[in-house]
Every structure is written in C-alpha cells, then in structure tokens.
Amino acid sequence: MRTSNFLLATLKETPADAEIISHQLMLRAGLIRKVAAGIYNWLPVGLRVVRKVEAVVREEMDATGAQEMLMPAVQPAELWEESGRWEMYGGELLRMQDRHQRDFCFGPTHEEIITSLVRNEVRSYKQLPMNFYQIQTKFRDERRPRFGVMRAREFVMKDAYSFHLDQDSLQQTYDVMFEAYSRVFSRLGLGFRAVEADTGSIGGNASHEFHVLADSGEDAIAICDKYDYASNVELAEALAVGGDRPAPSAELELIDTPGQHTIAAIGEFLNIDVETTIKTLLVKAAEDSGHSAIALVLRGDHQLNELKAEKHPLVHAPLTWLSDEEIHAAVGCGPGSIGTVNLDIPVIADRSAANLADYVCGANQEEKHYIGVNWERDCPEPEVFDLRSVIEGDICARAELPADDDSTLTIKRGIEVGHIFQLGTKYSEAMNATCLDNNGKAATMPMGCYGIGITRIVAAAIEQNHDDRGIIWPANMAPFDVVITPVGYHKSEQVKQHCDALYEQLLAQGVEVLLDDRKERPGIMFADADLIGIPHRIVIGDKSLANSQFEYKNRGAADSQDIQADSAVEFLAGQLNLGQ
RNA sequence: CGGGGUGUAGCGCAGUCUGGUAGCGCAUCUGGUUUGGGACCAGAGGGUCGGGGGUUCGAAUCCCUCCACCCCGACCA
Numbered sequence: 001m002r003t004s005n006f007l008l009a010t011l012k013e014t015p016a017d018a019e020i021i022s023h024q025l026m027l028r029a030g031l032i033r034k035v036a037a038g039i040y041n042w043l044p045v046g047l048r049v050v051r052k053v054e055a056v057v058r059e060e061m062d063a064t065g066a067q068e069m070l071m072p073a074v075q076p077a078e079l080w081e082e083s084g085r086w087e088m089y090g091g092e093l094l095r096m097q098d099r100h101q102r103d104f105c106f107g108p109t110h111e112e113i114i115t116s117l118v119r120n121e122v123r124s125y126k127q128l129p130m131n132f133y134q135i136q137t138k139f140r141d142e143r144r145p146r147f148g149v150m151r152a153r154e155f156v157m158k159d160a161y162s163f164h165l166d167q168d169s170l171q172q173t174y175d176v177m178f179e180a181y182s183r184v185f186s187r188l189g190l191g192f193r194a195v196e197a198d199t200g201s202i203g204g205n206a207s208h209e210f211h212v213l214a215d216s217g218e219d220a221i222a223i224c225d226k227y228d229y230a231s232n233v234e235l236a237e238a239l240a241v242g243g244d245r246p247a248p249s250a251e252l253e254l255i256d257t258p259g260q261h262t263i264a265a266i267g268e269f270l271n272i273d274v275e276t277t278i279k280t281l282l283v284k285a286a287e288d289s290g291h292s293a294i295a296l297v298l299r300g301d302h303q304l305n306e307l308k309a310e311k312h313p314l315v316h317a318p319l320t321w322l323s324d325e326e327i328h329a330a331v332g333c334g335p336g337s338i339g340t341v342n343l344d345i346p347v348i349a350d351r352s353a354a355n356l357a358d359y360v361c362g363a364n365q366e367e368k369h370y371i372g373v374n375w376e377r378d379c380p381e382p383e384v385f386d387l388r389s390v391i392e393g394d395i396c397a398r399a400e401l402p403a404d405d406d407s408t409l410t411i412k413r414g415i416e417v418g419h420i421f422q423l424g425t426k427y428s429e430a431m432n433a434t435c436l437d438n439n440g441k442a443a444t445m446p447m448g449c450y451g452i453g454i455t456r457i458v459a460a461a462i463e464q465n466h467d468d469r470g471i472i473w474p475a476n477m478a479p480f481d482v483v484i485t486p487v488g489y490h491k492s493e494q495v496k497q498h499c500d501a502l503y504e505q506l507l508a509q510g511v512e513v514l515l516d517d518r519k520e521r522p523g524i525m526f527a528d529a530d531l532i533g534i535p536h537r538i539v540i541g542d543k544s545l546a547n548s549q550f551e552y553k554n555r556g557a558a559d560s561q562d563i564q565a566d567s568a569v570e571f572l573a574g575q576l577n578l579g580q
Numbered sequence: 581c582g583g584g585g586u587g588u589a590g591c592g593c594a595g596u597c598u599g600g601u602a603g604c605g606c607a608u609c610u611g612g613u614u615u616g617g618g619a620c621c622a623g624a625g626g627g628u629c630g631g632g633g634g635u636u637c638g639a640a641u642c643c644c645u646c647c648a649c650c651c652c653g654a655c656c657a
Contacts, residue, residue, distance in 0.1 A: 012618065015594045037649065062651090091581090092655080141654070143581070157657050209657095230617090306654080318654090345613050417648065419657060443652065453657030485618055523617040530617090551616090 001501075003516045006042050009033070010528050020216045022462035023148030025471050029532045031458070038145025038153030045532060046458070048479035048512075054135050056476055057158050057186050058091065060180045063243065066131040066160055071113045073137055075104035079112035083430045094141045095532060102400070103485055110431050111427045111449060114161040118445070119433035124445070125165045130436065133160035135454060135507040138279045148396055150459045151218070152413065156201035160290040160450040163428075164438060171424035171447045174206065174422055179451045181210055181418050188457065189474025189478040192465055195221050197309060197419065206422040211414025221414045224396035226406040236390040236398035240351035241299070248370030250358040252341075261301040261336025266360060266369060272275060274300040277360040278353050280338040282327050285346075286313060292328045293322055297340060297349040299356060299387055305389040314346055327331075337362040340379040341370050349375075415460040416453070423447040444513045471533030473506070473558050480514040481576055483534040484524045487541030498540050498565060505569045511576065530555065536575055544566050 017034075018024040030115035031046030042050060058068065077095075080086035086094075086103075093107040107113070114132060120271050121132065127225060135158045146152050147203040153316040160177070164170040178194065190212050211221055220233040231237075239415030260269045267274040278302035285291040294314050298304055310317040326336050330345060339361035340347060360371050368467045376383055392411045399407035424442045427433070434442040458477070466474045473479070486499045499515060506513040514534065516525045522541075529537055539551040539560070554575070563571045 011591060016586085016593090019651075033647090047609050050653085072605070090655095138657075140656075144651095144653095146651080151656080155657070159657085416657065456657060484615095491615080521615055521617090521619070523615090526617045528618085539616075543616070 001412045001512075001514050003514060003518050006514070008528060008532070009043055009045075009177065010531055018148065020147050020150070020463070021466060022150065022459040023214070025260075025462050025466055025531070026148055026245040026459065027053055029471055032149060034148075036453045038142055038151070040149055040152060040154070042455075045479045048457060049458050049473070049477055052477045052479075053188065053454050054156075055159075055527070057184055057452055057454065058136065060187075061133050061158070061160065061349060062201055064131065064176050064180045066133045066162075067533070068134065069132050070134050070136060071107070071108055071110050071117075073139070074104050075107045075110075075113055076095045077105065077459060079431075080105060083112050083115075083427055090143065092140045094139050096115070108138055108140040109449075109451075110134070110159055111161065111423070112431070112449075113391075115427045115431045115433045115447070118161075118163050119431060121426075121443075122435050125435055125437050126499075129162055129164045129169045131162040131173060131177075132158055132447075133158060135451075143426045145426060145501055147216070148372055148459060149455045152455065156454040158454055159450040162448040162450070163433075163445045165435070165445065167444060167446055170422055170424075170448050174420060174448050176421050177448070178208060181420065181450070181452070182454065185210060185212070185417065187476055188461065188478060189465070190457070192417070193221065193223065193230050193414065194230055195223075195414070196235055197232045198235045204249065209414075209416050210418035210419050210420075212417050212457075212464060213412055214415055214460065215413050216463055217413035217415040219414045219416055221412050222390050222394075222396075222409040223411050224407060225410055227396050227398040229396050229398045229409075231332055231484045233389055234305060236409070238305075238351065238386055238388045238390045239395050239397055240355045241394070242352075242355055245355045245375070246357045248357055248374035248377050250370075250374075252370060252372050252374070252378050254370055256367060258367045260367075260369070261334065267300065270360065270369075270371070272354070272360065275358065276300075278340070278349075278356060279345070280340060280347075282322040282330060282335070282338065282361060283309065284316040284322060290371070291346055293345045294347050295338070295340070295343060296346055296351045296387055297382060299350065299352045300360075302350060302352060302388040304393070308389075309348075309387055310387075311347060312387075313346065319420060331364045333362070333364050333366050336367065337364065337366055339370055339373070340375075341361050343375060343379065347380070347382040347479070348385050348387065350387040352388065354382055354570055389407060406564065415456065415463065417457050417460050418450075418452045420450045423449055458542045466533075469527070470531035473533045473535060475535055475576075478535050479532065480512045482536045482572060483514045483529045483532075484512055484513060485522065485529060485539045485576065487522050487543070488522045490519050492542050494545055495542060498545060502538065502540070502550075502568055506572065507580065509569065509573065511572065511578075520525075534570060538572070 011028045014024045015027050018027055030043050033041040064567050077086055138157045139154050142153050143150055143205050162173045192212050194208050194210050197207045222233050223230045223238040260266050263279055270329050279298055279300055281296045282293050285294045306319045309315050357374050359373050361371050394409045395403045396407050396409055424446050428445045434444050437443040462471050484499050486495050488495045503515045535555050538552045544551050548565045549562040550565050551560050552563045
C-alpha cells in the first residue's frame with residue numbers, strides 16, 4: 001500500500017473525550033472514529049488490525065475442529081420468548097419492530113439462534129459433539145459505554161457454541177477451548193491470565209474469564225501465584241481472618257457516641273482499630289423467607305460482596321438495600337446506629353465478623369454504641385456465610401494451613417477479552433433441543449459457549465504495548481509488517497527507484513508493506529510510522545545510499561542499524577520469520 | 581438509571597460572568613523558501629456558536645425547553 005492512496009487519518013492532538021491511552025491512540029493513529037456513543041467507524045488501518053486478530057482466532061478455532069458459520073444479527077422475538085430471555089434480558093437488548101410490527105432484536109449473543117438450528121439439524125448422538133463458531137457484530141445497549149471500543153455497544157465478537165451427549169463430553173470440549181484460548185492470546189502477544197469467574201446472567205456450571213492485565217482494566221482479579229490461583233474478585237472465596245474466636249474478655253457496655261454514624265468516625269471517636277468493629281447492613285429478604293429484612297454483618301473494614309450475598313437463600317435477589325425509612329421501621333434507628341444486640345431480624349455474619357470477640361457495634365438507638373460485644377453471650381450466634389470481597393493480603397482459599405506469606409492474594413486489574421462457560425442444559429431444555437442417544441431415547445444436549453471480544457482485544461493490546469510516541473504492535477496484530485520511509489522520494493531519482501524496487505519485492509514475498517510516498521517532510525513520516533506502530537521501518541535516503549545501504553529500525557528498539565541495500569529483502573524476511 | 585461536567589471551523593481551545601461586526605493554534609488549499617524527527621513566509625477557504633422557543637433595538641452570551649457527548653457509581657466480550 002502506498003500512503004498516497006491510503007487514508008492515514010492521524011491526529012497530532014488528542015481528542016478531548018478520550019480518557020484512556022488505548023482510546024487516545026486509536027483515535028490519533030486513525031484506527032477508529034466515533035459515530036455515536038459506543039458506536040464506531042473502523043478506518044482502513046484499524047480494520048487491518050481487526051482482521052489480524054480474527055485470523056489468529058479463526059486458525060485456532062479451526063484447529064479445535066469447530067465449524068465456522070454465520071448467524072443473523074437481527075433475531076425474531078419468538079426464539080427469545082422460548083428461552084425466557086425476552087422478559088429477562090432487560091434494557092441491554094436492543095429491540096425493534098419490522099414494518100408488520102413484529103418484534104425483533106439485534107443480537108447481543110446467539111444461544112437462541114444456534115439452539116434452534118441444532119435442534120432441527122442434529123438427530124443422533126453419533127453426530128456429537130459439535131462446536132459451531134462465528135465472528136460477527138453484536139449489539140448490547142450498555143448502560144454506560146466508555147473507553148472507546150473497550151466497552152462499545154456495537155462490537156465484533158467470536159462466539160462459539162458446543163453441543164454434547166453428556167457432561168464428560170462437554171468437559172472435554174471445554175478443556176480444548178481453554179487451551180485454544182490460551183494459544184490465541186499468547187500468539188497475539190498479550191500478557192493474560194485465565195481466572196475463575198461467576199457464571200453471571202447467562203447461567204450454567206463452570207466458567208473461566210481470560211483477562212489482559214492492565215491498570216485501566218474494569219475488573220479486579222485476585223491472584224496467588226503459589227497455588228496458581230486466579231479468580232475474579234466478585235467470586236474469590238474470602239476466608240476468616242485470624243484464628244478461632246477468642247473467649248469474651250470485656251464487659252458489655254452502652255456508651256454515648258453523639259454524631260458518630262460511620263465506621264471511620266467511630267474508630268476515630270473511640271480511638272480504636274476499625275478491625276474491632278462490625279457494621280450491620282439491612283437488605284430486603286427473599287419473598288418466600290417469611291421475613292421482611294435481613295441483617296448482613298461484616299467487620300468494619302470489609303466490603304460487602306453483593307453477588308455473594310444474593311446467593312444466600314434468605315436474601316432477595318437482586319440485592320436490594322432498605323431505605324432509611326424502612327430501616328427506622330425495622331430497628332428504630334438510622335442506618336449509622338444498627339448493631340447485633342437486641343436485633344429482632346435474621347442475622348447473617350461474614351466469617352471474619354463471626355470470629356470477632358469484644359467488638360464494637362451500633363446499639364439500635366440513635367447516638368449510642370455498644371462496646372465489648374460478644375456473640376452468644378450478648379446476641380445469638382449468627383449464621384456464618386462468605387459475604388465479603390477479598391482484599392490484598394487475604395489468605396488464598398486454596399492455601400494449605402498454616403499459611404505463609406506466599407499464600408496471600410494480590411489484586412490486579414484486568415480487561416476481560418474472553419469468557420468460556422459450561423451452560424449445561426439451560427437453553428437446550430428451555431428450547432427442547434434433544435437428540436437420540438444409543439437407546440433411541442431423546443436426550444437433552446448439554447451445551448458450552450465460548451466468547452472472545454475481537455475488537456476489545458485491539459484496545460487491550462494497545463493498553464499493554466505503547467510508548468510516548470504511539471502504539472507498538474505485537475507482530476501478529478500489526479496493520480502492516482514494514483513501512484518504507486523515503487527521504488527525498490520526490491527529489492532524488494535513486495531514492496525513488498530503491499524505494500519502489502524494495503516495495504515491489506516485499507509485496508511479491510507476501511509482506512504487508514506501506515510505502516510512505518507522500519510529499520511530506522521526514523519528521524512527519526517518522527512520527528506517523530511510530531504513532532501507527534508498524535514493527536519494522538526501512539529508511540531510504542541519499543545519505544545511506546552513498547554506501548549502498550538502507551537504515552533499519554524496529555519500532556520497539558532504541559536505535560537503528562544500517563543494512564546492505566541488496567540484501568534488504570533477505571534481512572527483512574529474517575526479521576519477519578518468513579517461512580516459519 | 582442516579583450524581584457531576586461539556587457542547588463555538590476537521591482537531592485542540594478562548595470568548596459566555598458584564599448582550600454590541602465570531603476569534604486563536606493546528607490541520608486544509610495556493611505561491612515561494614526549505615527538507616534525516618511533527619519547518620518558515622505570504623495569502624485563501626472553511627461556522628445554522630448542539631436544536632427549538634422566549635426576552636431585547638440587538639443573543640454564542642440572559643431565560644425556558646429538548647438533544648448529544650464525556651466522567652464517577654450498580655453490569656458484561
């Protein structure tokens with residue numbers, strides 16, 4: 001490609017609405033342009049990168065035996081009503097009507113379509129297992145699109161769906177996909193981590209997320225290298241802090257605490273460690289529980305994990321906080337003064353809170369707290385449940401006791417670029433997708449599903465690979481392999497001849513090469529090449545041609561080197577690992 | 581959806597408080613001088629000041645209203 005015939009939409013200044021580095025560089029390097037919130041044009045440079053990611057994903061999917069197909073973006077409501085998700089999915093589902101007022105949606109995912117297809121086409125267990133994938137545009141009407149294509153509403157996803165006769169077969173395919181995903185992200189040059197994940201709204205049994213590690217990531221991941229453990233923080237099991245609960249050693253005492261309504265304020269007021277306090281949170285009870293409110297008790301410095309709390313049978317899902325008025329009605333005081341003593345509603349305590357002795361809590365009276373509180377002696381033993389989010393320094397749930405310093409968790413940020421699920425029979429049952437087993441009986445097919453965010457990977461790669469000049473593409477993702485930067489293309493005949501000749505030779509070798517034949521000053525061409533992040537650069541000018549040499553520079557290297565002009569193609573072939 | 585903020589040329593911004601000819605830098609076009617890391621000089625083009633309504637002799641500026649976009653919190657590839 002010659003730049004004279006190619007849209008290099010580079011920007012010198014950073015557009016004001018781009019916050020994170022990948023979004024800024026994608027705009028500046030001319031990969032994308034915004035059309036509406038979370039909806040983007042992919043310009044020629046950007047699309048080349050997308051195609052590179054797709055190519056690696058496609059190769060690895062094909063290698064697993066998965067079959068590529070293409071499903072429609074627009075889907076009829078009937079299928080979603082069958083699965084129950086027309087009601088359940090909520091505002092993220094973009095719904096529309098055709099000219100006959102029939103309901104449709106723009107597909108955010110394709111379980112309904114594939115299940116409908118497979119139940120019609122697959123008759124016998126002999127055809128199983130089968131795994132179908134597609135690379136296709138999805139639409140999810142996100143509450144809050146942000147960070148460019150990182151959280152877009154319209155995006156390109158690789159989604160795969162597998163069908164099985166039994167759980168063993170599903171597990172096998174799941175394991176194969178796990179390995180394939182690891183190869184995809186390795187080949188794309190990403191620093192990633194597979195983590196145990198919640199199965200979320202899609203539901204099902206086992207699930208792993210693949211995260212690209214980056215400070216700008218929206219997810220928190222708990223990691224323990226010693227036990228090769230990594231889990232989304234929302235799922236990571238939180239052990240009790242400290243050993244068994246000590247025996248009570250202090251007397252229960254009611255004290256005045258005027259104006260103290262937060263844990264931090266109480267800690268300061270009493271000059272005590274907040275780790276000796278507990279907080280009591282009131283939430284709505286599950287409808288069939290026979291209660292109206294449930295008290296969730298945590299140590300003062302710990303954070304409630306709402307996903308965990310929702311899993312308790314007494315707690316209403318989704319988790320719903322009581323209003324201040326409801327709290328007053330339930331316990332007779334405001335939210336800053338609730339405690340465990342004389343509390344007439346069911347109490348669920350986090351493991352660490354249940355292990356406390358002689359603790360401080362609200363007195364269920366305004367402006368008063370209890371100190372020296374002990375379970376069993378001053379209030380009933382609570383039901384113990386894992387309610388809190390893990391924090392840095394917690395002991396890994398896999399650790400063998402007694403734990404050492406290497407058994408603690410570190411918290412890192414991650415960008416979710418892949419997610420694999422064992423769906424079980426959730427969809428095949430709802431949509432009656434069966435095949436005949438070896439007894440001639442209809443068997444409901446367990447399913448797996450496997451997603452990769454193609455366009456998100458482009459942004460995630462930039463988060464990990466850039467410097468102050470621009471993007472530094474991993475080799476397999478670069479929009480071009482080589483850029484030829486002439487110095488004096490329009491002035492020096494020998495420069496032009498050498499540039500054109502090298503360009504043609506590289507094209508003939510199948511190298512993706514960009515010849516910058518614009519009538520610009522070298523500084524502009526260097527800056528653009530660095531910004532776009534092309535891995536290999538050849539500079540051709542009269543200066544080095546005097547010695548029959550070109551100049552070579554790798555985008556990630558600090559310095560350039562001179563190479564012989566007549567062996568430049570071989571040199572570059574070596575750099576590009578051609579033929580391997 | 582709640583809270584905060586911004587909309588003025590392709591991009592980055594000033595002007596709004598205190599109403600009075602719509603500006604600056606970059607980019608673009610023309611001519612010239614330059615030419616190894618975002619040159620310089622001279623000239624030119626480009627705007628329903630987010631939309632609608634109102635106040636006023638006069639509105640980018642004041643008032644009402646709608647919209648779009650960005651950031652912070654509950655969800656997801």
